[in-house]
Amino acid sequence: MTIFDKTMRLIERTLDLGAARQRVIASNIANEETPGYRAKELYFRDALAAAAGGRPPIALAATHGRHIGLRGEGVSLVMGKVAEMPAGDLPLDANSVNLDLEMAKLSDNAMRYHTAAVIMAQRFRQLMNAIREAK
Incomplete structure (x- = not known):
C-alpha cells in the first residue's frame, strides 16, 4: 500500500x-524586444491526460511474448514538448511575441498552478487528519 496514490502523482507532475510552462512564458515575455525571437510554448496537457488515462507517454515494442511491459506510473514519464508558436504576419524585427497573449x-497558467x-x-x-486520528 502506498500513501501517495495516482491522484497525488498526477497533481505533482501537473x-x-x-x-516549467511558467518559465517558458516568462522567457517569451523577457524576449519581447529581441529581434528574431520566436515565441515558444510548452505542450504537455494531452500527454498528461493520456498518461492519467492509462496510456503511457511512450510506446514500447514487445519483441518477445514474455517481455515485461512498462512498470510504474506513466504520469511520471510525461515531459512536455517545447515548440515554437506558429506566427502569422511578423513585424520588421521578426519577433513573434504577442505581449497580450503571453x-x-x-x-491562466498561474490559476491552474494555484488550483493544483x-x-x-x-x-x-x-x-495529516488520518494520522492524527490514528493515535
Whole structure:
C-alpha cells in the first residue's frame, strides 16, 4: 500500500510541468524586444491526460511474448514538448511575441498552478487528519 496514490502523482507532475510552462512564458515575455525571437510554448496537457488515462507517454515494442511491459506510473514519464508558436504576419524585427497573449497565458497558467497546489494541500491535510486520528 502506498500513501501517495495516482491522484497525488498526477497533481505533482501537473505542478512540475506548470512551473516549467511558467518559465517558458516568462522567457517569451523577457524576449519581447529581441529581434528574431520566436515565441515558444510548452505542450504537455494531452500527454498528461493520456498518461492519467492509462496510456503511457511512450510506446514500447514487445519483441518477445514474455517481455515485461512498462512498470510504474506513466504520469511520471510525461515531459512536455517545447515548440515554437506558429506566427502569422511578423513585424520588421521578426519577433513573434504577442505581449497580450503571453500575459493571458501567464495568468491562466498561474490559476491552474494555484488550483493544483490547493488540491495537493487538501490531500496533505486529509493525510495529516488520518494520522492524527490514528493515535
